[in-house]
Amino acid sequence: MSETCKSCGHSLCARRVPIFSHLDGEQLETVVSLIRRKHFDKRETLFFEGGVLQGLMIINRGKAKAYRHTADGKEQILHLFFPGDFFGEKSLFVDKKTEYNVAAIEPVDLCMISRKDFQRLMKDYPHINQKIMEELVSRIDHLESMIENLGAKSVDARIQSLLLELGQKALKQEKLEDGMEFVLPLSREGLANYIGVTRETVSRKLSALQEEGIIEMTGNKKIRVLDVDRLERT
Amino acid sequence: MSETCKSCGHSLCARRVPIFSHLDGEQLETVVSLIRRKHFDKRETLFFEGGVLQGLMIINRGKAKAYRHTADGKEQILHLFFPGDFFGEKSLFVDKKTEYNVAAIEPVDLCMISRKDFQRLMKDYPHINQKIMEELVSRIDHLESMIENLGAKSVDARIQSLLLELGQKALKQEKLEDGMEFVLPLSREGLANYIGVTRETVSRKLSALQEEGIIEMTGNKKIRVLDVDRLERT
DNA sequence: CGCGGTCTTGATGGTTATCAAGAAACGTGG
DNA sequence: CCACGTTTCTTGATAACCATCAAGACCGCG
Structure with a gap:
């Protein structure tokens, strides 16, 4: 778990993320300057259930799963995060605990933007707000499909x-x-x-x-x- | 299915909805002036899967279920809407079809705000935006719990x-x-x-x-x- | 009070979880 | 690069659980 990720170019990191895709070069520079990076090996846990995420976490490389454990120890996977996907959006709007664990299923390079920085970004570039909304809505769609699958198929x-x-x-x-x-x-x-x-x-x-x-x-x-x-x- | 709901006072309608709860009297008046009302009997369908909702739909009285039918005809309920709950939020952000039906499980008084009007509201009272986000996030939480229940319990x-x-x-x-x-x-x-x-x-x-x-x-x-x-x- | 729809309960069968053992794939170190 | 050990995967046998089919009871409404 090294502190920085040498392998990923700065601009790449932000550019390949849909929520920043509409920004121009200069704006992207601003975003990039706010990003901290972190590497996780396969099987490492990015975040634990019950903790409070301190910002938006963007998968830059690799894949991760979000999951919960039931009382009797069964694991249920809730999301699969691929490069470009993010989590921790909840912390941007409400002060609530994250109710799932996130673990790397491949080596992961993670880009982190603190809550405070991201809120400023949303203020300066309101379109990001819209993008986040769209992402939340499509995540709801996906969860609803999962429910149909699990419950009725x-x-x-x-x-x-x-x-x-x-x-x-x-x-x-x-x-x-x-x-x-x-x-x-x-x-x-x-x-x-x-x-x-x-x-x-x-x-x-x-x-x-x-x-x-x-x-x-x-x-x-x-x-x-x-x-x-x-x-x-x- | 009468066009107006005589039994519900105007201000009541908006006041009991969490997303408007922070507005003052004058602002509420504005909101109320934008609302159209509609009544549905028990078992009536408020909206059909595949249609595009034209705004935000708020349950003012009664209860409703959102559900899908699988290919082999099974019904899966995705949400239960109680008074104060809303649906149609997807239409506010993206131009996508609604992927579930909504039907009254009790007589329902529905408050409707058109997409255009609601977008103006969000611009004039930005805090509504925040409220919607919070609601989306808590809906995601609930869906995730349903998935844990269906998949692992x-x-x-x-x-x-x-x-x-x-x-x-x-x-x-x-x-x-x-x-x-x-x-x-x-x-x-x-x-x-x-x-x-x-x-x-x-x-x-x-x-x-x-x-x-x-x-x-x-x-x-x-x-x-x-x-x-x-x-x-x- | 009687009817239609909903609910309960029983009997049976299908489907998947569980337990178990062997096979294949993978990673490691020689 | 191969051999070994470990993990993951496959396959079989069995049992538990729930869906299904069926019939009768109950409830609520006109």
Whole structure:
């Protein structure tokens, strides 16, 4: 966990984040000057449940999961954060505890902007406010879809939604050649904790999809979706 | 579905809504002048999935549910709206379809403020902006809790959370005497569609809780929680 | 008071969690 | 680069739990 991230260029950090994408060069410089960076190894915890985040945290590189533990020890993943995603937005508006843990599922470079600095940014560049709102709204959309999946869909359908979601996210990150192929960001257990089943069930369902010729797995993490239509026909 | 709601006083409508609670009398008058009212009978649909809401919709009286139907016809309830709650906030920030239906589960008086008018309000009274943000954040919190319930908790635990949630909401609405007693806002089927089980299961679990002496049911809708601690020990 | 809708309860079956063991993948150090 | 040890993954057997199907009871409303 080094204090600074040497590998990421300054401007890159802010430029690839959607909420700053409309700023011009000079404005971006201002933003960049406010950013502190921090590196986390895989499996390191970025933040613990119950703590108060002191600002906006932006994933610059790597991926992270936000999750909770139930009373009986089960893990439920609430969000997957990819490069460009942020968390800690709650602390910008209300003085409340964060109710989930965030852990790196890949080595992560984190960009941090303090609450105070970010509030000034929002005042100086009001459009950022709008961007944050949009992000909150789309996060609500996503959470609502998760609820529909968990509450009303069969396990088969949940696995299919999961593969489509991860495939699309991967597609957005690195431009892919045709025939959706991507690397799973989570272990079987991670996938299971995202869709509310056990790792054994994930294993069995993926094997079944492979036998039906809908997907093809190479190694444990690489997946190629052969029949996207079949997945979408949920 | 009459065009105006005669029974609700003008100022009441805006005053009881948290997002306007900080405004003074004159400002409230302005808000009130922008409001259009509409009444819906029980079971009427306030809005259909796929439509674009044209402004902010505030429940002034009654209760409503927001829900989706899965491909195979199952209903999943996403939100319960009580008096003072609002929906349609998405339309204020982005031009996107609403992805759920909203239906009255009691006769509802609805206050509507058009997108354009509300955006002017936000400009004139910037604090409203902050209030909306706070509401979005707390809605995210609630959705995350639902996900934890649906994905990682046993059905018993989900029923218990449900009763606590409904009890607390009822407590907030009408001040209750001690010994949490309240009227269920939903049928067994409604409860079931909220926590992702079948109505038969809800029936059985409630009966079990009664036999254990944790709750007491009178009629189909009235519930008294005798042992709140046992419910909280999830 | 009687009817329609809602609710409860029982019997059964399907689906997934759990327990268990072996196989594959991965990382490490020689 | 290979061998080893560890972690992760797969697969099977079993059991628990809930959905489903079905019938009768209760409730609430006209």
